[in-house]
Amino acid sequence: MDWFEQSLVRLVKSPHKAWLETLPRQLHDFLSKPHGDFRKWQRVLKQLPDINTEQQPTASLGDTVGIGPAELASDSDRARMRGLLKQLQPWRKGPFELFGLNIDTEWRSDWKWQRVAPHLDSLSGQQVLDVGCGSGYHLWRMLEAGAEDVWGVDPGELFLTQFQAIKQYMPASIADRAHFFPVGIEAMPELKSFDTVFSMGVLYHRRSPLEFLQQLKGLLKAGGQLVLETIVVAGDETTVMMPGERYAQMRNVWFLPSAKALAVWMQRLGFKDIKVVDHNVTSLDEQRSTDWMQGESLKDFLDADDPSLTVEGYQAPIRAILTARV
Numbered sequence: 001m002d003w004f005e006q007s008l009v010r011l012v013k014s015p016h017k018a019w020l021e022t023l024p025r026q027l028h029d030f031l032s033k034p035h036g037d038f039r040k041w042q043r044v045l046k047q048l049p050d051i052n053t054e055q056q057p058t059a060s061l062g063d064t065v066g067i068g069p070a071e072l073a074s075d076s077d078r079a080r081m082r083g084l085l086k087q088l089q090p091w092r093k094g095p096f097e098l099f100g101l102n103i104d105t106e107w108r109s110d111w112k113w114q115r116v117a118p119h120l121d122s123l124s125g126q127q128v129l130d131v132g133c134g135s136g137y138h139l140w141r142m143l144e145a146g147a148e149d150v151w152g153v154d155p156g157e158l159f160l161t162q163f164q165a166i167k168q169y170m171p172a173s174i175a176d177r178a179h180f181f182p183v184g185i186e187a188m189p190e191l192k193s194f195d196t197v198f199s200m201g202v203l204y205h206r207r208s209p210l211e212f213l214q215q216l217k218g219l220l221k222a223g224g225q226l227v228l229e230t231i232v233v234a235g236d237e238t239t240v241m242m243p244g245e246r247y248a249q250m251r252n253v254w255f256l257p258s259a260k261a262l263a264v265w266m267q268r269l270g271f272k273d274i275k276v277v278d279h280n281v282t283s284l285d286e287q288r289s290t291d292w293m294q295g296e297s298l299k300d301f302l303d304a305d306d307p308s309l310t311v312e313g314y315q316a317p318i319r320a321i322l323t324a325r326v
């Protein structure tokens, strides 16, 4: 429980302490039956060099989330770090930089943050939840924006390991406020305790998107803000698309509503002040293969002759951001 202990202690003193009724058992189960490669990934983490110098490392929580300066690590530390972190591929969400070592991830997640940030309630001093947080890249950006504590949930064990790799180098004053639990939203109680709840890139993976929205609502305290980002299709209030077996090669895509239809769903579930604040066609520069994600990426999921279509003939991904209040 080492990795979770400090976060659980923090939970006791937080407005979310009711989570302690279910979470410790879930974490215990997770650690006793982890994903096949999880132990191997954890061994990789243990071998990362200890950058132990007189000078304290400094964090930068801007577009590239990083820890430095580069001079604190030797060339051989960097080479070792590179070899070990490469074993944690694919690196999807970032970018990150550790003591001069740049991790060029599949996604420019900083671009998503730039689209989201102008529409947020102030995060200063707030308790923030990110549902489906991936590597945790946006958690660090939420801390940069002033959040008191950031809580990420994501069932991806590899993403948890990537988060831990970054967190273990972060100065304690920042690291102690960033938390990641490997649970899905369906395993969370109705806490009604977060000031802001983010869920970006998850709704289309949920088989019951209305239930998912209801769960997000149950996590917010009265007056809190939901920030929702998802793939949408063109159309009006009545347009919802369910792809066949795959969408852009992904097997786990269920419902793609238009942004207007999504706003109707949210209104019917009792959200207030619903706004569609952004629409963006995902570009081949935002999601692409890199040295740190060598598999196929967006370019391979689009029709080579008409990039406005996926290989299956559907509309290529457009992502909308909606904000709402409870």
Ligand SMILES: Nc1ncnc2c1ncn2[C@@H]1O[C@H](C[S@+](CC[C@H]([NH3+])C(=O)[O-])CC(=O)[O-])[C@@H](O)[C@H]1O
Pocket (backbone or CB within 6 Å): 093, 109, 112, 131, 132, 133, 134, 135, 153, 154, 155, 156, 159, 183, 184, 185, 186, 199, 200, 201, 202, 205
């Ligand atoms: N039931 C679930 N509960 C919680 N998380 C889940 C669940 N199912 C899948 N996930 C997680 O949701 C994330 C979706 S990626 C978005 C990452 C980040 N938010 C981003 O916006 O860049 C998709 C994208 O590429 O946009 C993955 O990390 C899953 O493990």
